[in-house]
Amino acid sequence: MKSARETFDVAVIGGGSAGLAAAVTAARQGARTLLIERHGYLGGMGTASLVHSFCGLYLLRDEPGAVLANPGFASEMAERMIAATGIGPVRMGRVDVLPQHPVEFVRIADELISAEPMIELRLHSEVTSISRESDWNIGISGRSGAQSLTARALVDASGDATAAAMLGLDSAMVDAPRLQRPAYVFGVHRPGGLLGDSERLETAGLITEGIREGCVPRDAMGLTFRSSGRDSEIFGTLDLSGGENYDPFDARCLTQLEILGRSIAAKTVAWLAGKSVIWNGSYVSQWPVRAGVRESRRWIGEYVLTGSDLLAGNRFEDEVALATWPMEFRETARGPKLRFPKENQPAGIPLRCLKPVGMDGLFVAGRCISADHEAQASIRVMGTCFATGEAAGRAAASFRHP
Ligand SMILES: Cc1cc2nc3c(=O)[nH]c(=O)nc-3n(C[C@H](O)[C@H](O)[C@H](O)COP(=O)(O)OP(=O)(O)OC[C@H]3O[C@@H](n4cnc5c(N)ncnc54)[C@H](O)[C@@H]3O)c2cc1C
Structure with a gap:
């Protein structure tokens, strides 16, 4: 029955x-x-x-x-x-x-x-x-x-x-490549919180230098940081190229994106923290549950x-x-x-x-x-x-x- x-x-x-x-x-x-x-x-x-x-x-x-x-x-x-x-x-x-x-x-x-x-x-x-x-x-x-x-x-x-x-x-x-690009957003603990204009400029310069020296992956170039509204916490956003074969329904492709996003974020924040007083004491504090899919x-x-x-x-x-x-x-x-x-x-x-x-x-x-x-x-x-x-x-x- x-x-x-x-x-x-x-x-x-x-x-x-x-x-x-x-x-x-x-x-x-x-x-x-x-x-x-x-x-x-x-x-x-x-x-x-x-x-x-x-x-x-x-x-x-x-x-x-x-x-x-x-x-x-x-x-x-x-x-x-x-x-x-x-x-x-x-x-x-x-x-x-x-x-x-x-x-x-x-x-x-x-x-x-x-x-x-x-x-x-x-x-x-x-x-x-x-x-x-x-x-x-x-x-x-x-x-x-x-x-x-x-x-x-x-x-x-x-x-x-x-x-x-x-x-x-x-x-x-x-x-792909017309599909809107995926992105990886992560939380960062940064004493002092949001970066001022001159600090943003300095950060962009440090990332360029890191890429030139081979310490920071090239994909970190467009990384942006924004205030979370809370003390000592900011968010980093990294647009990723899913590549020519990017497919938001392919678990293998998404797995690569997740690992790539974490790797770029971790290497870049570690590089910044070791390089400049404005990033001293900073670390990645939060991973997302999943990389962002726009479309x-x-x-x-x-x-x-x-x-x-x-x-x-x-x-x-x-x-x-x-x-x-x-x-x-x-x-x-x-x-x-x-x-x-x-x-x-x-x-x-x-x-x-x-x-x-x-x-x-x-x-x-x-x-x-x-x-x-x-x-x-x-x-x-x-x-x-x-x-x-x-x-x-x-x-x-x-x-x-x-
Ligand atoms: C990196 C990035 C930056 C963005 N920036 C902004 C911004 O600044 N401001 C803004 O407003 N928007 C922004 N967007 C767009 C916006 O976040 C999304 O388009 C929006 O959140 C989509 O809402 P949704 O409810 O349609 O889908 P989703 O938020 O994707 O929700 C769908 C839900 O369905 C669940 N689900 C799916 N399939 C199943 C299933 N079979 N069974 C059970 N559950 C299921 C998922 O787990 C998910 O929770 C951005 C997007 C990305 C990726």
Whole structure:
């Protein structure tokens, strides 16, 4: 006899920025919601990969003063983060960003989930299969072994369009070398904390000297350091070349990236600490759980948001969120290339970008929504992921059992 499977209204795959927003929103709508995450905490790239600022929260403006673009969950996260860190939005060139601390992000996510009795969170659990009868069947594997659950609606917030692959549906992905480059972010203990302008210059010179002397790997050239907002703690960010055969789904390739990232970070920080009083007493204090992946598979939805939509600031009748971040291309070793929309206009993200073609009861959120390679270079940022996550959670909750 078949044993009864646990049944939910909504199941969310992945607890990054988008999945957190989707699960909390669905639960707040009264849907019994299951949130499945393979790591031991929520936040995705914003915690496990130590990405430490929320971009895309604010409108693009020439005038000073940051103005939130998306009300609802994205604004709530901004408020909660500011309350946790005591740090408000910071103007960087033409954009406003909110520094965020991954430790606080994890804690805020725990708090949000604990406040929602309608959410069941399964950490250390990986979605391994998806199929459909009248409801969605979801296979999960984890510390409790293999389990099978059902849900009326599904949100794919995996970042990788995981459900598309499992359902054997078409998805989109550009090949290396066009794929946005991966990166490695790590924590550094540095007495004195953030570097001033002259110290940054001196550091760049020291890294160049280290490369010339063969003590520091060449890939350390673009290494940048930013404040974590905490005493004596900074983050280093190292863009990596995944090489011509970079494939974010190839475990061998990812293994090489992890080892390469750690090796470059360790050698560079040790070189700096031994070379200069400004780095005296510094050491790598934190590795990420995983190297950062900026781009992988994207869903093909009822509408594919394009780079031209973003440049023109196009708006849509069924829009559910605003994309405000300039398209940020990280395809080459020459650093980021930004493309801004006409007159700073935000573009709308239609609900159709969150709805895979012909799939009733399935929604997508976050960096793998239906967008072309150019538009993904904007909508992947966490401020926008919160907003598409919220929209997907709301749409999925409408499928709840009466
Ligand atoms: C180096 C780097 C720097 C960046 N800089 C910034 C920045 O400054 N500001 C900014 O806003 N954005 C930045 N981004 C982009 C941003 O961090 C990500 O695009 C965003 O966090 C994606 O959110 P997401 O929820 O869509 O996916 P993710 O954060 O990737 O979350 C997906 C989650 O799903 C889980 N998952 C996947 N598959 C499964 C499965 N089968 N079963 C269970 N769980 C699963 C994963 O473990 C993960 O936790 C950067 C990205 C990188 C890599």
